[in-house]
Amino acid sequence: MFVVSITYTSPGELVASHRPAHVEWLKAAFARGSLDLAGSKSTKDRGLLLTTHSDRESLEAELDQDPYRIHNVATHTITEFDATMTSRRWPRPDSVQ
Numbered sequence: 115m116f117v118v119s120i121t122y123t124s125p126g127e128l129v130a131s132h133r134p135a136h137v138e139w140l141k142a143a144f145a146r147g148s149l150d151l152a153g154s155k156s157t158k159d160r161g162l163l164l165t166t167h168s169d170r171e172s173l174e175a176e177l178d179q180d181p182y183r184i185h186n187v188a189t190h191t192i193t194e195f196d197a198t199m200t201s202r203r204w205p206r207p208d209s210v211q
Contacts, residue, residue, distance in 0.1 A: 116173055117193045120161040124187040135181035148176055161188075170194065 122129045143149040151164035167173040173192060182188035 115195055115197050116165050118163040119191040120188050122159050122188050129187045132181045132185050132187055139180050
């Protein structure tokens with residue numbers, strides 16, 4: 115499982131000009147089953163993605179298609195982790211018994 119932190123590196127109006135294409139990329143990734151959660155941080159200068167990609171390389175390839183990365187208006191920081199506990203509201207990973 116991976117958490118991707120998106121940090122905007124350009125002025126807000128430039129990021130906003132690419133937001134519609136970014137949202138379409140997100141929708142397509144959800145339709146393919148590539149992303150599990152996505153949203154903006156409350157500060158509105160960053161976003162977070164949660165994904166269960168099988169490996170970092172396939173995730174990087176997916177992120178290479180993000181218009182924010184293509185137009186160099188944001189960076190993506192990837193953190194891999196093993197979800198060993200979940201709430202009842204969340205689907206349980208295979209490793210949880």
